Amino acid sequence: GAVVSQHPSRVICKSGTSVKIECRSLDFQATTMFWYRQFPKQSLMLMATSNEGSKATYEQGVEKDKFLINHASLTLSTLTVTSAHPEDSSFYICSARDRGGEQFFGPGTRLTVL
Amino acid sequence: KQEVTQIPAALSVPEGENLVLNCSFTDSAIYNLQWFRQDPGKGLTSLLLIQSSQREQTSGRLNASLDKSSGRSTLYIAASQPGDSATYLCAVLNQAGTALIFGKGTTLSVSS
Numbered sequence: 001g002a003v004v005s006q007h008p009s010r011v012i013c014k015s016g017t018s019v020k021i022e023c024r025s026l027d028f029q030a031t032t033m034f035w036y037r038q039f040p041k042q043s044l045m046l047m048a049t050s051n052e053g054s055k056a057t058y059e060q061g062v063e064k065d066k067f068l069i070n071h072a073s074l075t076l077s078t079l080t081v082t083s084a085h086p087e088d089s090s091f092y093i094c095s096a097r098d099r100g101g102e103q104f105f106g107p108g109t110r111l112t113v114l
Numbered sequence: 115k116q117e118v119t120q121i122p123a124a125l126s127v128p129e130g131e132n133l134v135l136n137c138s139f140t141d142s143a144i145y146n147l148q149w150f151r152q153d154p155g156k157g158l159t160s161l162l163l164i165q166s167s168q169r170e171q172t173s174g175r176l177n178a179s180l181d182k183s184s185g186r187s188t189l190y191i192a193a194s195q196p197g198d199s200a201t202y203l204c205a206v207l208n209q210a211g212t213a214l215i216f217g218k219g220t221t222l223s224v225s226s
Contacts, residue, residue, distance in 0.1 A: 006157075034214070043203065043218045044158075093157050095214075101146055101165075101207060103214055105158035 002028045004096050006106035013084055014114055021079045021109045023094030029074040030096030034103070035067070038091045050077055084113045116141045120204055120217035127194055128225055135189040135220045137204030142182050145207040149178050149189050152201045152219070161202075162189070166209075194224045 003026040013019050023033060032051050036044040048069050050056035056069035066088075068080040077096075081088055094106045117140045127133055137147075146165045150158040162171045162178040164187070170179040177190040191198060201219040208215070 032211075043216045046213065049213070091155075095158075097211075101211060102160065102163050103148065103205075103207075104160060105150070107157040108155075110155070 002026075002096075002098060002102075002104045004094065004104045004106040006094055006109050008109060009107060010110045010112075012112045012114065015085050016083055019081045019084055019111060021081075021092055021094070021111075023077045023079070023096070023106050025075045025096040025098075025104070028096075028098050030077075031074070031099055032097045033071055033077040034095040034097070035069060035077075035079050036093045036095065038093060038108075044093060047079075081111065084111070086113045089113045116144075116206060116208060116213075116215045118204060118206055118215050118217040120202075120220050122220055123218065124221045124223075126223045126225065129194060129196060131194050131224075132190070132192050133194055133222070135191070135202050135204075135222070137187040137189070137217055139185045139187075139206050139215075141208075142185050143209045144182065145209050145211050147178075147180055147187050147204065147206050148214075149176075149187075150203040150205065152203060154201075158203065191222075194222075196224050196226045198222060199224050 005024045007022045035047045047062045048056045048058045050071040058064045071077045093108045095103045097103045121136045149161045164180040175192040180187045201221045203219045205216045
């Protein structure tokens with residue numbers, strides 16, 4: 001099946017620093033990529049949707065200046081958490097959708113902001 | 115606004131039992147429905163995808179059905195095993211293909 005990779009899998013940073021998370025579709029071209037976050041024991045919440053070469057569409061309540069998304073190619077999207085704070089600590093999961101409409105998920109990135 | 119509900123929230127069964135997980139959604143105008151599995155602290159693994167025109171999909175011991183008109187889907191797991199213990203998430207893709215809405219999941223525990 002299709003594979004989506006995320007890097008890094010885990011990151012610990014100090015408050016105020018910026019963190020970049022990469023998401024790659026390894027063996028298919030993703031028409032659309034998604035970024036989710038998940039707090040403990042809660043379901044996934046969609047943060048933003050991005051199409052290659054265009055600006056991301058953010059969900060209500062998600063600050064676009066804080067969570068910068070760059071969808072540089074059909075196989076790569078990055079999420080940068082700028083000036084991270086402890087409340088940004090969460091599990092971030094990216095997803096890529098193929099032309100058939102099926103979504104494949106990355107393994108997630110555990111962000112801890114001290 | 116599309117809402118996805120999964121019942122039960124948690125389920126414990128002994129090994130070998132057949133079981134059914136339920137998913138309901140409020141807006142029947144969907145593009146497809148997917149069932150996922152999530153292990154603690156891990157990402158999601160896609161189990162089955164049912165297009166809106168399909169009624170069911172099967173993969174190994176898993177069978178998922180879709181009744182779009184009534185807004186329901188079920189995931190049937192045959193002969194459950196301890197390795198099936200995980201959280202199972204149901205998600206619907208809206209007709210425009212722009213949003214995948216998740217349920218809160220059913221946490222399954224299979225004891226040996």
